[in-house]
Amino acid sequence: xxxxxxxxxxxxxxxxxxxxxxxxxxxxxxxxxxxxxxxxxxxxxxxxxxxxxxxxxxxxxxxxxxxxxxxxxxxxxxxxxxxxxxxxxxxxxxxxxxxxxxxxxxxxxxxxxxxxxxxxxxxxxxxxxxxxxxxxxxxxxxxxxxxxxxxxxxxxxxxxxxxxxxxxxxxxxxxxxxxxxxxxxxxxxxxxxxxxxxxxxxxxxxxxxxxxxxxxxxxxxxxxxxxxxxxxxxxxxxxxxxxxxxxxxxxxxxxxxxxxxxxxxxxxxxxxxxxxxxxxxxxxxxxxxxxxxxxxxxx
Numbered sequence: 001x002x003x004x005x006x007x008x009x010x011x012x013x014x015x016x017x018x019x020x021x022x023x024x025x026x027x028x029x030x031x032x033x034x035x036x037x038x039x040x041x042x043x044x045x046x047x048x049x050x051x052x053x054x055x056x057x058x059x060x061x062x063x064x065x066x067x068x069x070x071x072x073x074x075x076x077x078x079x080x081x082x083x084x085x086x087x088x089x090x091x092x093x094x095x096x097x098x099x100x101x102x103x104x105x106x107x108x109x110x111x112x113x114x115x116x117x118x119x120x121x122x123x124x125x126x127x128x129x130x131x132x133x134x135x136x137x138x139x140x141x142x143x144x145x146x147x148x149x150x151x152x153x154x155x156x157x158x159x160x161x162x163x164x165x166x167x168x169x170x171x172x173x174x175x176x177x178x179x180x181x182x183x184x185x186x187x188x189x190x191x192x193x194x195x196x197x198x199x200x201x202x203x204x205x206x207x208x209x210x211x212x213x214x215x216x217x218x219x220x221x222x223x224x225x226x227x228x229x230x231x232x233x234x235x236x237x238x239x240x241x242x243x244x245x246x247x248x249x250x251x252x253x254x255x256x257x258x259x260x261x262x263x264x265x266x267x268x269x270x271x272x273x274x275x276x277x278x279x280x281x282x283x284x285x286x287x288x289x290x291x292x293x294x295x296x297x298x299x
Contacts, residue, residue, distance in 0.1 A: 013053070014082070017083055018083065019032060019038075019047055020075065021080070021166075022035050022043065024068055029047075029066065054071070058071055058075050081287075083287070084284040084287045085288065087281075087283075097128065097277065099129060101130045101131075101132055102151055102152070103152070104131060104134070104154070105133075105136065105141035105150040105153040106141075106154050106155065107135075107137070107138045107155030107156055109243050110243075111223065112223065115286070118285055121285070122282055122285045135222075142268070150270060151273045152267065152268070152279060153267070154167075154267050156199075156264065157263070159262040163266060164267050164269075166265075166266055168265040170263055170265060172199065172239070173260065174236055175238060175248045175249065175250060175251065177248065178249055182255055184256060188212055189215060189234065189236065191234060192216050192218070193221075193226065199237070207258065227245055230248055240265065
């Protein structure tokens with residue numbers, strides 16, 4: 001597909017960017033249209049016009065599948081930043097200064113990322129917003145959001161679940177220490193979160209597909225407990241690739257463990273409160289940080 005290059009005055013329309021992000025998150029024009037409440041033809045038209053504005057093919061589609069091109073992957077980050085800036089500007093000129101209490105749920109392993117710094121910067125820029133922060137497992141937080149006990153949830157969902165706004169897609173990796181040795185003739189010792197756990201389910205499914213036994217050598221109530229258990233050699237576990245802390249190491253091919261697949265780091269908002277200025281402002285701050293906002297912090 002050959003498209004003309006962008007002109008000097010080309011601009012990216014927010015409506016087209018929203019349609020493109022919905023397609024990028026669902027990998028389906030039909031699901032994207034349903035999410036946005038518009039016709040599929042409208043979504044297709046928006047994506048086509050965005051490709052014309054960019055001068056690049058962003059989406060590869062055939063009769064069975066939809067996939068992003070390399071330029072499409074790049075556009076997802078630009079689209080989030082542009083839409084976040086657009087929301088900041090709109091809120092500023094509406095003179096809606098965020099205030100009140102904002103209930104945030106954060107997956108506990110995201111405490112290892114730059115997300116706490118983003119929250120600190122948000123609080124500095126919005127001093128009239130009081131934060132109520134709940135750190136827990138993603139499954140528990142998702143239920144709290146559904147029960148109207150959170151305004152925003154930032155955490156993990158299975159790849160392709162279609163829920164929320166995709167911040168980052170991550171490959172799951174096995175983690176241990178440099179001295180980790182495994183005897184695969186014996187059940188693999190696992191350090192796991194209590195059920196239901198997305199990472200625990202991923203490990204169990206991968207090992208079962210490979211015909212390997214496993215046992216829960218340590219049940220950990222939080223990421224610090226999991227790090228301690230794996231560091232002590234009690235068991236191995238898994239984390240998103242960019243969230244591996246310095247205390248642990250990603251295990252390599254020599255350990256002969258099966259592939260774990262991918263997971264999505266997403267932002268979900270409560271439909272009852274998502275239009276409040278505070279909710280919109282924090283969502284914009286997280287999305288504008290891009291994938292780097294949910295990568296492991298250096299300090």
